[in-house]
Amino acid sequence: MAEESASAEASQQSAATGSEILHVPKAVFIEDVAAFLEGRTADEAIKELNANYQNYKLIEQELQQSRLRLVAKIPEIQKALAAVEMLINKQQEGQEVVLDFGLSEQIFAKAKVKDVSSVGLWLGADVMLEYPLEEAKQLLTTNLNNAKENLKTNSKEVDIMKDFSTTTEVSIARIYNFDVTRKRTSKEGKGGG
Amino acid sequence: MSGSIQKGNGGPDVAFEDQENINSFNKLFTRSSEIEAEIKVKKTLVDDLEDASNELMLADEEEVRYVVGECFYHAAPDEAEENIQKAADEAKESLTSLEAELESTKAQMAELKKVLYGKFGNSINLD
Numbered sequence: 001m002a003e004e005s006a007s008a009e010a011s012q013q014s015a016a017t018g019s020e021i022l023h024v025p026k027a028v029f030i031e032d033v034a035a036f037l038e039g040r041t042a043d044e045a046i047k048e049l050n051a052n053y054q055n056y057k058l059i060e061q062e063l064q065q066s067r068l069r070l071v072a073k074i075p076e077i078q079k080a081l082a083a084v085e086m087l088i089n090k091q092q093e094g095q096e097v098v099l100d101f102g103l104s105e106q107i108f109a110k111a112k113v114k115d116v117s118s119v120g121l122w123l124g125a126d127v128m129l130e131y132p133l134e135e136a137k138q139l140l141t142t143n144l145n146n147a148k149e150n151l152k153t154n155s156k157e158v159d160i161m162k163d164f165s166t167t168t169e170v171s172i173a174r175i176y177n178f179d180v181t182r183k184r185t186s187k188e189g190k191g192g193g
Numbered sequence: 194m195s196g197s198i199q200k201g202n203g204g205p206d207v208a209f210e211d212q213e214n215i216n217s218f219n220k221l222f223t224r225s226s227e228i229e230a231e232i233k234v235k236k237t238l239v240d241d242l243e244d245a246s247n248e249l250m251l252a253d254e255e256e257v258r259y260v261v262g263e264c265f266y267h268a269a270p271d272e273a274e275e276n277i278q279k280a281a282d283e284a285k286e287s288l289t290s291l292e293a294e295l296e297s298t299k300a301q302m303a304e305l306k307k308v309l310y311g312k313f314g315n316s317i318n319l320d
Contacts (some may be wrong), residue, residue, distance in 0.1 A: 029212050033206070082261055083262035083264070097267070100258060100264060100265040100266075101263070159220050162216070162219055162220055162223065163220070166215060166216045170207055170212060
C-alpha cells in the first residue's frame with residue numbers, strides 16, 4: 001500500500017555534492033573582445049565557444065530530466081504518507097477501516113483493516129521492508145524533505161548552467177559582431193586609401 | 194530563447210553588468226513559465242476540491258469513499274469533509290504564494306526589460 005520509490009539514495013548523493021558536481025569550465029564573461037581574440041581568428045574563438053555551449057546545454061538537459069523525475073516523485077511520497085497517516089489515525093482511534101482496494105485495474109475488493117501496526121515500504125530493487133507505522137511515517141517524511149531539498153539544489157544547478165549558456169551565447173554574438181565591424185572598417189579603410 | 198543579442202546589429206558592447214542582467218532575465222523568464230504551469234495545476238486542484246465538497250453536501254450518504262493512496266476507504270461524510278477542507282486550504286495557500294511569486298517575477302522582468310531595451314534598443318531580443 002505504502003510504497004517508497006527507489007533511487008532515493010542516488011538523489012541524495014547529488015544533493016550532497018551540490019553545484020561542484022558540474023564538471024565544466026565556467027563560462028567567463030569577455031571584458032574586451034579585441035583582447036580575447038588576440039592571436040586567433042574570430043572563427044576559431046566562436047568554434048571553441050560553440051563547443052562549450054553545446055556542453056552546457058547537454059548538462060542542462062540532464063538536469064532538467066532529473067528535475068522531472070523529482071517532480072514526479074514528490075506527489076508519490078505524499079500519497080504514501082497520506083495513506084500511512086490515515087492508518088495511524090485509525091489505529092489511535094481504535095477504529096476499523098473498510099477499504100476498497102484495487103485487485104486489478106478495474107476490479108476492487110473490500111477489506112476490513114483493524115489494529116494495523118506496520119506497513120511494508122517498497123524500497124525499490126524488488127525489496128520491501130516492514131516498518132512500524134510511526135517509523136514508516138518518519139522515513140517517508142525524511143524522504144519527502146530530501147526530495148524537496150534535491151529539487152532546490154537541482155534548480156540552483158539549472159540556474160548556473162543557464163547563466164553559463166546565456167553568457168556563452170552572448171559572447172558568440174559579440175565576437176561575431178566585433179568581427180563583422182572589424183572587417184567592414186578595414187574594407188572601408190582600403191577603399192578610401 | 195529569450196534574452197539574446199542579435200547577430201549583425203551594431204549596438205553598444207555588452208558590459209559585465211549587462212551580461213548579468215541578461216542572465217537574470219533569462220532565468221526569470223524560465224521561472225515565470227514554470228510558475229504559470231504550477232498555478233494552472235493548483236487551480237484545477239482547488240476547483241476539484243470545491244466540487245467534491247459541494248457533492249458531498251448534496252450526497253446525503255451515511256458513508257462515502259475517500260481516496261487514499263491507491264485505495265478508497267469508507268469514511269463518514271464529516272471526516273471526508275474535514276479532509277477535503279484541509280486539502281483545499283493547503284492548495285489555496287500555495288496558490289496564493291505562487292501568484293505572489295509570479296507577480297514579483299513579472300515585475301523584475303519588466304524592470305530588466307526597461308534597462309536592457311534602454312541600452313540596446315533593437316539589437317536585443319527579450320521575448
